[in-house]
Amino acid sequence: MSATHVLAGAPTDAGLTQSLGAMEGLPLGVAATHRKPGSGARALLFAVYPGLLAALTIALAATWLSQHYRVPVMLFALLFGMAFNFLHQEGRCVAGIDFVSKSVLRVGVALLGAKITAGQILGLGVMPLVTVLVAVTSTISLGALASKRFGQSRAFGVLTGGAVGICGASAALAIASILPQTEDSERDTILAVVTVTALSTIAMITYPLIAALVGLDHAQAGIFLGGTIHDVAQVVGAGYTVSPQTGDIATYVKLLRVALLLPAVLVLGLAWRGTAARSGEARGKLPFPLFLLGFAVLVAAGSFRLLPPAAVDAASALSRWCLVAAVAGLGMKTSFGALVKVGWRPVALIVTETVWIGGLVLAATLLWR
Template sequence: MSTDLDTDTAAAHAIFQSYDGMEGLSADTIALPAQPRPTVWRAFFFQIYSGLLVAVTIALAATWLSQQYRSPVMLFALPFGMTFHFLHEDGRCVPGIEFSSKAVLRVGVALLEARITATQILELGGMPIATVLGGIISTIALGAFVARRLGLSRSFGVLSGGAVGICGASAALAIASVLPRTVESERDTILTVVTVTVLSTIAMIAYPLFVTAIGLDHIHAGIFLGGTIHDVAQVVGAGYLISPQTGDVATYVKLLRVTMLLPVVFTIAFVVSRRAKVGQSSAKVRLPLFLVGFAVLVALNSLGLLPKVASDAANEVSRWSLVTAIAALGMKTSFKDLAAVGWRPIALMVLETVWIAAVTLIAVMFAY
């Protein structure tokens, strides 16, 4: 059974049987003195601290640069991580990088919903909810359908469609964590995060100009922006660029899309589990623990049982966890791997972005 410390290319990392591999030493040639048996937690920390420390350091650097240059933090964390890809090739950092890209990722996703309540969603009314549901479902379906026609895997279509339809990089990471693992899984996740972040940044600049040009009022503009732009930060920036009212509406609509991450990821996990166990009479669906935490936080916040200080702390931990996981995923991917994928995945995500924008615009102009 694999763990959060297992590398996805274990055969290529036999050298890690000795932690002295980074220094060019071999367990066969160096006789280490006997050491007292450490506790389980101490041994675990010794395994992960090097790689985890590198991932956190990259996250700190990326966050500082994003604040200085007012750019999405993911656009810094990913390429920075990829420049340290050699650390995932050999050395004692490998277990910590694997831990950061898996366990830390799930912590970040689980804490993502600490800011959302059921009341906020219900206040939007029926039509925005229907618009969001239609946009998400149709975008994921479009991705799965077109991906096969472009010679891509259906998993990539679901991954990219979910990222575009729900909440960008965060959705990509959450969905990737429950999809079947293949040789291309890590590369596909990185490519999706990079592309969806770039498209979201472009939308943040272009969409406010577009809704102003076609004459949408503040409420309808907010629904369009919240229903189409991929990442939460870009939605907030685009909405408040027009007016405070537009910003408020856009934020709530976007939070509704983020809420859909729970049922979407659970559905994908259910389908994957059922397909993996076809023909087994004792097939059971295991609910990922991070989804349980995801749902519990929404319930607690909706009932008013989650203090604001706890909610703010959870959001901060979630943000840092996701950036750290992105840095780790970057270290697991090389520029050569990304260059090899060609134009088809990017074309698919552009099509998905145009699709959800068209669906939302039609709903805004004709259904409200």
Template sequence: MVIRDIDTDAAAAHEMFQSFEGMEGLPTSAPAARRQLSIEAFVRSVYPGVLVALTIALAADWLAGHYKAPVMLFALLFGMTFHFLHEEGRCIAGIEFASKAVLRTGVALLGARITVEQIIALGPVPIAMVVAGVTTTLLFGLLLARLLGQSRSFGVLSGGSVGICGASAALAIASVLPKTKESERDVILAVVVVTTLSTIAMILYPMLVAAIGLDHQRAGLFLGGTIHDVAQVVGAGYMISQQTGDVATYVKLLRVAMLLPVVLSIAFFIARAQGGRGGAKVPVPWFLFGFAALVALNSLGFLAKPVVDAAGDISRWCLVVAIAALGMKTTFKSLIAAGWRPVAVMVAETLWIGGLVLAVVELAT
């Protein structure tokens, strides 16, 4: 888990497909052994990138307080100006660590501020909205991919990454899809496009909900039900208010929870289509269980107020640091070589789930 959190998303995709070739008995080109790092070596590996992300977070926090502006937006924009640090050099491992492990820790700690009573107060609408959003986005992705001449695998991959949880969903779904010569390109493209679209949504959607006059709870339902990656959902939600951030996080984690049944269902259908050949392991997000555990402890009254306050402060700093790291990972130049059709599929899927969730929020809440 720790080593995975300092690998780039592209490296994870390359390694995944290389392991597939080995399982199929095909020759692989000098597979690199997984590094076993001591604690000291691990710290030396990640501290430059984490230090840069923390410095950006401190600068963003100071400016946000001085100008009364969203700290998450400052952290994101400052991070994007330092994208060159993620292209090569000693900072890459730390940037990956901050954008993954630090992010997940921050999200898990958010559970200390939420209770079951708050969740029950939302009613059944968020659950129905999430199930409908994920299901229809997958089906829409399949249809649109066919219309634009893309493979069914890309339709499922893109629909799942847009509908569930961005890059994490893309890698999980790709692990059970049939392997073709375009598979690796498709998953890396999906990771790049979904991260870019999620970053754009993080900036634009808070302005959209303000323009159409959604209250804090309905704004949280919309943001949590539409933005692709957890970090950007959290960033967009807490740009607006504490309540909006809490609701958006809960709705987003409902979408993350859909990863397991969706990937298992895809593996099942593919196994049936291929005559029963097995599927791959499904990664389960640990921060979802951490979040749920803290919600349960807080609901039962086991967390004292100083503990809840401390968890909230640590969570906030973790998320600002993670947003800064995500900014450093964001680039637009990789999209140019892929052509417009795969990008168009994912943009259309993003508009689809956005329109569906907005309709539910306006009509059913």
């Protein structure tokens, strides 16, 4: 065989481009410089599917490990995502990672409303309602007021106060989506999620011991655990460790805190919108969060029993997957180095907020004996 025949069989630049394009999921014959994915939904899917697929893969791995090793799934998703930070530096995954950390996140938060009903909230009685309302409001206020003393922005204080006061990682993600976006916003969100998740795990182990030490009965222990522990999963784990009655009450109290996510995010969004307007910033930077409307609609639908149990279970499961994938996406947008640089002060602020809400709810529970 002659050299001419060998060269004739070698791939040309165009052929090589087509081959590499096929490796990325592009049809053969479409050169990289002439990709025309179309428009609308097809173009969106074409742009986001590599990053979305990466986030879902991390979510699957995190879920499997969480189920087998009893470690919070959000923590696994964050750490794995951060290990794949290079995917967000450049390449075809960037658009999908941005999509999953924003749009998929909002869908997950909206679907949280499916498992909350007005009957559950009103059935708790006056004491838990007042205690939770005061605890959530004061914790967010504490974060906003104490943030400067810890060398942090007020937005970070509100973000962490909401995460500690309402429902951990889910609240952090929801509140972050309506706060003004800066170059440190995503790093701050990841830091809040990591720290709150770690503290919630510690609380799941230690708070039942505290409840037993101070002599709380099963109902009081449920109010204490549901009113203080950050994440829903850890509340359930701690509550049912004590007793089935404690677990049920703790879950309902926790869902009451989750229900406060809607008014809290709405009020905070309007407050920041007013601040932006007074400072001359464009109001369009803080649009109304439509996912809150979906949250409210699902709460109303569940309260009037318009949703069958199968639909509620499906919405809850989908919400969980969306949030885990969103956390994985946020992890891929953050590097370990960026978190290390922030130092101990933001962690100390979150610990202070955690101690505050824990002490406040415990004192209220003891006073209402």
